[in-house]
Amino acid sequence: xxxxxxxxxDQKGRLAIPAKYRNTLLENNETQIVITKDPQYPSLKxxxxxxxxxxxxxxxxxxxxxxxxxxxxxxILGNASVTEFDPGGRMLILIPIELRKYAxxxxxxxxxxxxxxxxxEIWNVNNWEMRQTGGSLAAEILDVVLPESxxxxxx
Amino acid sequence: xxxxxxxxxDQKGRLAIPAKYRNTLLENNETQIVITKDPQYPSLKxxxxxxxxxxxxxxxxxxxxxxxxxxxxxxILGNASVTEFDPGGRMLILIPIELRKYAxxxxxxxxxxxxxxxxxEIWNVNNWEMRQTGGSLAAEILDVVLPESxxxxxx
DNA sequence: ACAGAATCCGGCTTATAGACCAACTCACTT
DNA sequence: AAGTGAGTTGGTCTATAAGCCGGATTCTGT
Numbered sequence: 356x357x358x359x360x361x362x363x364x365d366q367k368g369r370l371a372i373p374a375k376y377r378n379t380l381l382e383n384n385e386t387q388i389v390i391t392k393d394p395q396y397p398s399l400k401x402x403x404x405x406x407x408x409x410x411x412x413x414x415x416x417x418x419x420x421x422x423x424x425x426x427x428x429x430x431i432l433g434n435a436s437v438t439e440f441d442p443g444g445r446m447l448i449l450i451p452i453e454l455r456k457y458a459x460x461x462x463x464x465x466x467x468x469x470x471x472x473x474x475x476e477i478w479n480v481n482n483w484e485m486r487q488t489g490g491s492l493a494a495e496i497l498d499v500v501l502p503e504s505x506x507x508x509x510x
Numbered sequence: 511x512x513x514x515x516x517x518x519x520d521q522k523g524r525l526a527i528p529a530k531y532r533n534t535l536l537e538n539n540e541t542q543i544v545i546t547k548d549p550q551y552p553s554l555k556x557x558x559x560x561x562x563x564x565x566x567x568x569x570x571x572x573x574x575x576x577x578x579x580x581x582x583x584x585x586i587l588g589n590a591s592v593t594e595f596d597p598g599g600r601m602l603i604l605i606p607i608e609l610r611k612y613a614x615x616x617x618x619x620x621x622x623x624x625x626x627x628x629x630x631e632i633w634n635v636n637n638w639e640m641r642q643t644g645g646s647l648a649a650e651i652l653d654v655v656l657p658e659s660x661x662x663x664x665x
Numbered sequence: 666a667c668a669g670a671a672t673c674c675g676g677c678t679t680a681t682a683g684a685c686c687a688a689c690t691c692a693c694t695t
Numbered sequence: 696a697a698g699t700g701a702g703t704t705g706g707t708c709t710a711t712a713a714g715c716c717g718g719a720t721t722c723t724g725t
Contacts (some may be wrong), residue, residue: 365703367683374701389512411512415627429642433624433631435512441685449683452515452721485590518713522673529711596675604673 356379361480363465368455370449370477376470377446390448390477391435392457394427397482399450399456399458399473404437411435450477511535511625516635523610524602525632531625532601545591545603545632547612549582552637554605554613557628559592560618567589605632
C-alpha cells in the first residue's frame, strides 16, 4: 500500500478508498479504518484498525500531566473517527467537518492520498505539492539534521 | 470511543451520551460511569466504572503528607459522581452544579464531548477551541519537548 | 406539618444527519 | 466492440439527537 494518488471528494464530502488498497485491506481482514489528525502537519492520517490499536493504546497508557502529552492525546485520540466497509465491500469515508477544516480540505474536490505502507496520509493537493517542491534534500542538510540513529541507515 | 462531538444540554442541564459510545459501553457491560474534575484544566472527565476503579484505587493507595497528592485526591475523588444507564438503556447525566461551575458550563447549551478511548473529556466549547490552537504542533517543538518514550513512536 | 416551589426523571415527538442501496458513466481489457 | 469493474452520484430510509411535556420527588419556608 504505497504510492501517491489524487482522489476526489463528492458533494457530500465522501472519499472512496482506491480499489487496489481496498483489496489489500480486505485480504488482511482489515474491515475498519481510523482517520484522525496528524499532530505535526495540517494533514490527516488513515490507519487500518490493527495499526490504530497499537498507536492508541500506547497513547492512552501515558497517564502523566505533561501538557504536551495531553495535547497529543487530544489531537490524535480526540479527533479519531472510525469507518467500516459497507456490506457491499465498498468503503466511503465521510471525513468529519472538523478534520476537513484542519487539513484545509473544505470545498476541495480533489485531494492527495499517499500510501505509506501501514498507513495513509491525506493532504490538500496544493499543500502536498509545496512540501515536495524542495526536490531532494541536500546531502549537507541531511547530514546535519538527521538523528544518529537515522544517519546509520541505508536507504 | 474516540472523536470530537458537540452535544447539547437540555433545558434541565442534562447531557446524553451519544449512541455510538453508549452502545460500546453497553456491549462491555459498563453500566455505570463516573464524572469528576480534571485536576489540570477547567474541564471534566468521564470514566467508565472499570476504568474509574483503576484510577481511584491507585489514588487512594497514595499515602503520606505530600500536599500535591492530597490536593489531587480532593479534586478527583472528592468530586466524583456516579450515574447509571436508565432502564430504557439511555444515559442522561445530570452534571452536579459544582462541576458545572468548575468547567464553566453554567448556562451553556452546547458543550464539547471528546472521546479519548478509555475516558471522555467535557469542555466548554470556547475553552476547547482555544486549547486547539488551530494549527499543528511545530515539528521542532515536538522534537524538543517530547519524552523519549514518545519520540520513538511513529504516528 | 403542610403547602408551594423548585428540582429531577421518564416518556413521547419531530427534524435530520448519515448509512445504506442502487444506478449510471467512464475506462480499461480482452 | 462488448463486457467488466471501478469511481461517482443521488435518492431513500432509519436511527438518533434534542426539545417538549407531564408526573414524581425533594426541599424550603411559614
